[in-house]
Amino acid sequence: MPYLAHIGPIAAIVAGVLILVMPRLLNYIVALYLILDGATRLLR
Template sequence: MTLHIDLIPVLSIIAGILILIKPKLLNYVVAIYLIAVGVIQIFGLQF
């Protein structure tokens, strides 16, 4: 049995939790999320 998890939904959940815990981090969390998603899509990384 193998479990396949896409990286982008996991990043979204982590970003949402961080924003709920520390709302002042919103700008940084969104910026890091967008950069990470962009890099993943440019290089076609799959985890």
């Protein structure tokens, strides 16, 4: 599953851009990022 290696960095970039555009979404973005990161690491 080579595509899983790219999910973390892409999610970080998207989260960073969303936080810059909409700072009120910080809690949701951080939570979503942590969930995606954890799921990605479990599937490796």
